[in-house]
Amino acid sequence: MATISVHQAVTIEATAFGRKHTMTKQKRGLARGLTNYGDMDFSLYLRRANAASMGYGSEILHKPVVGIADTGSGFNNCHRHVPELIDAVKRGVLAAGGLPVVFPTISLGETFLSPTSMMYRNLMSMDTEEMIRAQPMDAAVLIGGCDKTLPAQLMGAANADIPVISLITGPQLTGHSEGERLGACTDCRRFWGKFRAGEIDQDGIDKIETRLVTTSGTCAVMGTASTMACITEALGMALPGTAAIPAVHADRLRASEASGAQAVALALAPDAEKLTPRKIMTPAAIENALRVLLSIGGSTNAIVHLTAVAGRLGIPIPLDQLNTLSDETPVLIDLKPTGEHYMEDLFKAGGMGVVLRELKPLLNLDCITVSGQTLGERLEGEPAYVDRAVVRTMVDPIQPMGGLVSLFGSLAPGGAILKRSAADPALFETEGRAIVFSSLEDLAARVDDPDLDIEPNDIMVLQNAGPKSPAAMPEAGYLPIPKKLARAGLKDMVRISDARMSGTAYGTIILHVTPEAAIGGPLALVRTGDRIRVSVKNRSLDLLVDDAELEHRRAELPKNAVPSPPRGYQKLYYDSVLQADAGCDFDFLRDPSLL
């Protein structure tokens, strides 16, 4: 049996912690990136001895290694089936002649994290990046799905020098209650709204609780997780046709097996030809992903995540570019919260292949994907079938323009986002009186106060819910309609904040106001009674208060309103997090060319 020796190794110069030193790097498998004990032959010997203790025969230890990122967690219901996916990936790796090695990373279960999973997305990206880099693998399969996991993994993978395949966990199936079809979490919000409006009682809302999320997988609508899944496939980082397969469908296991096998194929390529994430996530591929985001009526969160992913690669996504693309890209799919259907319907309708085929005239077809094919080559092989109730044509779209629009003006010099596809067009040109809540705590304390002075044509404003606020930019931008207005039948009103909104939510909700209130952005200067003007037609968002008054208010703002926490990850987060227009990435992770 042949033994890999460090004498076959390539010696390279590397820089770590500012010091230049020589390290030895093997080309393949367990001999990659050896632990430094000062004697590299001993390092390899010791590693193999320890690997042998796990019961491997010596022959298999010479195979190319495919790392499989395990994001299963008891705190992540959306990833409940990850162990089964891992088994299928392993099968694919072994059948293709590789050695599968599972490794854990942080998992982010959207509803289990406080104050918000967003605070931990960058941490997960660092975990993913460093574990790919530090451990000896020739390729990696990253299993992700729940909201922040896929973007964190893409951010982490962006700078990997090995091939990476995203394996999407897949969406939940819908549930039923008394003949009504239900899916998380648009229907969670719909029923909660009915409960708040007094249309259903406590028994009614309790009964629905076990009917909303009935299988493993990610939220059943075009929420953030599904949006990121579609974007990941559009970027070319997941195998074709895998974004919409339901989590519990046998095709999901076949996709897992195929991802494992393809990872081996990519691992075996010569170093110079390795299909690394940087070769896949090019500016052209990012533009394709933006087109897809707009055409699927995708989540507002996705623009923040895609900006962060692209930012790791030095690719800027200016919000005015989003508007240009949005004007040219129609909404093609009819999924909640924009439309009527669920992710399993998109799968049955033909999946992302159909959407990409419809969008073909707008896409950059030369982009390479993890399959080894270009996007154009992939689309030549797409089946003809499509359910037009779910995926429409470019000439007969759901909406003629893209789902998202960015607004700029004196209230948001750095921009704000509106998901117009899920908003009420009757509110697109609005001037109204601001009703200001200074924090989430203030909102909770007063929004349902019967004495709150608020009318249906007022504009609700929430301050101090941005990335540097104590709340760390939670999905709280979907401000509840005050109970007294909800009970009078009001379904929507303009709401503005520096927070985010769940991709499963809907309403005329303006988010990600930049710069945020906590760092003294104009949002911090708004007072109840001020006039605000929103114009989607003009892409504008303005605070109608004169400059002298604003300067006076600015002088009264507290200094150092958000002091840095004393220690730990919280300190790293608050010291380093950037604004929404930079993807809320950490300053030291974003490509320096963009800072």
Ligand code: FES
């Ligand atoms: Fe995991 Fe919605 S809670 S995707």
